[in-house]
Amino acid sequence: MKQHTSLTVPGFDDVIAAHDRIASHIHRTPVLTSQFFDDMTGASLFFKCENFQKAGAFKARGAANAVFGLSDTDAAAGVATHSSGNHGLSLSYAAGRRNIPVTVVMPRTAPDAKKAAVRGYGGQVVECEPSTSSREAVFAEVVAKTGADFVHPYNDPRVIAGQATCSKELVEDVADLEAVVAPIGGGGMISGSCLTLSTLSPDTKIFAAEPKNADDAYRSFKSGHIIADDAPDTIADGLKVPLKDLTWHFVSRHVADILLATEAEIVDAMYLAWQRMKIVIEPSSAVALATILKNKDQFAGKRVGVILTGGNVDLKNLPWMKS
Amino acid sequence: MKQHTSLTVPGFDDVIAAHDRIASHIHRTPVLTSQFFDDMTGASLFFKCENFQKAGAFKARGAANAVFGLSDTDAAAGVATHSSGNHGLSLSYAAGRRNIPVTVVMPRTAPDAKKAAVRGYGGQVVECEPSTSSREAVFAEVVAKTGADFVHPYNDPRVIAGQATCSKELVEDVADLEAVVAPIGGGGMISGSCLTLSTLSPDTKIFAAEPKNADDAYRSFKSGHIIADDAPDTIADGLKVPLKDLTWHFVSRHVADILLATEAEIVDAMYLAWQRMKIVIEPSSAVALATILKNKDQFAGKRVGVILTGGNVDLKNLPWMKS
Incomplete structure (x- = not known):
């Protein structure tokens, strides 16, 4: 069994090679803006729409x-x-x-x-x-x-280098981003963002967004070592998994802060995105938007990239139908 | 009371003037493609996403x-x-x-x-x-x-010239369209499409898509004069209204055919678009897609523009939640 989980940290060269390798197999996803959310937050938000990615997610x-x-x-x-x-x-x-x-x-x-x-x-x-x-x-x-x-879902240098192409496209398409916000579960997307932004746009602050109900990355970040929870319960089901050595490497070095959102805040943000932007995003994607909506002061006046990580949801079982 | 419903037929000059006038107040909406729907139909479909338009629709x-x-x-x-x-x-x-x-x-x-x-x-x-x-x-x-x-919803030359800017953007962005399919209710969008395409791309066939439950335009088209129904019942609630003199002018001269879709076909197409394209479209938009899915032979091998007219739906009351 071949494994790639020993600490082979990918570099930016690996990101360039990855982008060349995968370009014909993925979408260069669009970046959308929303007057509604800009008015609501006072920020200029640039939504990288990985919900439109092949197979419905940045993965x-x-x-x-x-x-x-x-x-x-x-x-x-x-x-x-x-x-x-x-x-x-x-x-x-x-x-x-x-x-x-x-x-x-x-x-x-x-x-x-x-x-x-x-x-x-x-x-x-x-x-x-x-x-x-x-x-x-x-x-x-x-x-x-x-x-x-x-192929591990996130603790694999090939996977992290691949996810890093998302932020690469984002900074190629949008100049002068002062912050990028992406959800964090195992940390593959955030690690890729760290890898790219620390090279191409080192002044851009990287914020990870996590469900309060699965805040192991937050507690890891604050305590300085990996903490793994057993079976956390959140609607953002892509974000239940713990950090591992490779993703911890990036998170501990490059993330500015980890922001938390409650389940209700996640569902509200998801609903608003569907209603106002007319896009289908999954709860994990909505976590990033939710943390911006509840931390407006931190982002007002800034140009902020928001990574909408995926759009795979069960349309027959939506969270706002449950009440 | 000023009215503009006497037969003042707008010309393509009016479309150019309209586009200049409104450009800073509307989105130039993106054109999306879908491997899934191309595989399903054998056609190359180009979706003009007016669901992303200001106020959520081409209107x-x-x-x-x-x-x-x-x-x-x-x-x-x-x-x-x-x-x-x-x-x-x-x-x-x-x-x-x-x-x-x-x-x-x-x-x-x-x-x-x-x-x-x-x-x-x-x-x-x-x-x-x-x-x-x-x-x-x-x-x-x-x-x-x-x-x-x-300002009448559709039987107004200013409104038709405005709607005509949608197909103008579409043919500017996508070359060699062999067909364009758009839903028909009162006929404002179809009339605008006729006005633009008959000038810029006269070989492009224009198909109108209508709910079978509100097929007054279909029966008008087949019989050669306007037929208006009293209160037709369809989930595509934007398409219940009848043709009027100005829209009949365009429909009767430039439409290749009117295709019908049942309520179930409309809901299925809407569900598939949400599920596979990750976009929120309203039932009226789905009518165009539904008619393509049920008339594959007519569109296979062709480059087809599909106008997704809007995305204003009640997210808490979706048609597939009703069973």
């Missing part, structure tokens, strides 16, 4: 970089991951583009729609029990049998 | 053209219309930009959210009973009292 960048960086020999054995979320979907998309096998280990309790989406991109779903021990055992078996390359 | 174009075309003297008396939909909202938006009074006559039974939205843009709502006779009486009273200029 297609890192997955494509990992998949298309493999030698033909390694690629023949395929790739594998464990993820019931956007990374599993994106890895299936990228592997499908290269026409190589991909296995996604998912709890048997994951929604059928998520399994179907992975299969829709040509991925093979292998089910495990909904426990860490079962997941690890089943995943090890898959890798032993197939020799597949393990 | 801002015609309303802004009417408002900003008024002399200062006429403008001082304000504008007025009767509409509980996007036109009332858009006229309020445009009048607000010019800082002149605007009155929108609406049935007292219209949703509070629609009244609030008009007021949010600075419009004054005057309520009438939910009947044509009450609406006309109340509207006449408003105009008599204020001297406001009546």
Whole structure:
């Protein structure tokens, strides 16, 4: 089983190589503005719309970089991951583009729609029990049998270099950003943003946005070491996972602050974005906007990039339908 | 009461003048593509996203053209219309930009959210009973009292010339369109598309898309004279109104065909657009997409413009939540 989780810190050269490698497999997503949110915050907000990305989330960048960086020999054995979320979907998309096998280990309790989406991109779903021990055992078996390359959802230098292309496009398209706000879960997007911005735009402050209900990155940041929570509960289901060594490397060095939003604030921001910008964003994306709306003083008068990370939601089960 | 409903047919010069007049008050909306829908149809679809337009619909174009075309003297008396939909909202938006009074006559039974939205843009709502006779009486009273200029939702050359700027942008941004599909209700958007395309791209076929449940334009087109239905029932609530003399002028001369979609087909197309393109479109917009999905043979292999007319929906009451 090949792993890339020892501390091989990617550099900006890796980001340039990644962008060349994945350009034909991803969208250069648009940057939208909103008079409504500018009026509301006093800031000039530039929304990088990764909800329009292939497979519906920024994760297609890192997955494509990992998949298309493999030698033909390694690629023949395929790739594998464990993820019931956007990374599993994106890895299936990228592997499908290269026409190589991909296995996604998912709890048997994951929604059928998520399994179907992975299969829709040509991925093979292998089910495990909904426990860490079962997941690890089943995943090890898959890798032993197939020799597949393990692409971790975020703690992988290839993945971080891929995610870093998002902020690269943003600063190419929008000059003089004084701040960039992105959600933080495992820290792949934030690490990529740190990697790019510290090179291309070192005066841009990087803010991570996290659900208050899953504030392990916030507490890690404040205490100076990684804290991992067991099964935090938040509607922003992409942000439940903990930091790991590689992402901690970037977060601890380059992030200006981590801002928190409550569940109600996340849902309100998501609703407002749908209503006023006419775009479908998932709760994890809304966390970034929510923290700006509640910290207006910090952003007023500034040019602020906001990374809307994805748009994969169950349209038949929206949070504002639940009351 | 000034009216512009006698047959003053706008020409393409009026479209150029309109575009100059309104450019700083509207968005030049993006054109999106979708691999998913291209694969599904075999066509190359170019979606003109008027759901991202100011006030959430293409109607801002015609309303802004009417408002900003008024002399200062006429403008001082304000504008007025009767509409509980996007036109009332858009006229309020445009009048607000010019800082002149605007009155929108609406049935007292219209949703509070629609009244609030008009007021949010600075419009004054005057309520009438939910009947044509009450609406006309109340509207006449408003105009008599204020001297406001009546801006009809579609049967007005200024409005048609404004809507025509949408197809103008589309053909400027996308070359060699073989067809353009847009929804038809009163016919303002289709008339504008006819006006522009017959001049700039005469080989582009113009298809109107209509709900089967409100197929008065279809029956008008087939029979050669205007047929108006009394209160048709469709989820595409922007498309219930009948053709009038000015819009009939364009429809009868330039439309290649009118295609119909059932309520279920409209909802399915709307759901798919939200799910795959991550954009919020209203049912009226989905009618155009629905007719393409059910008439694939007609569009396969062709470059097709699709006008997504608006994105104003009640997010708390979505059609797929009703079952």
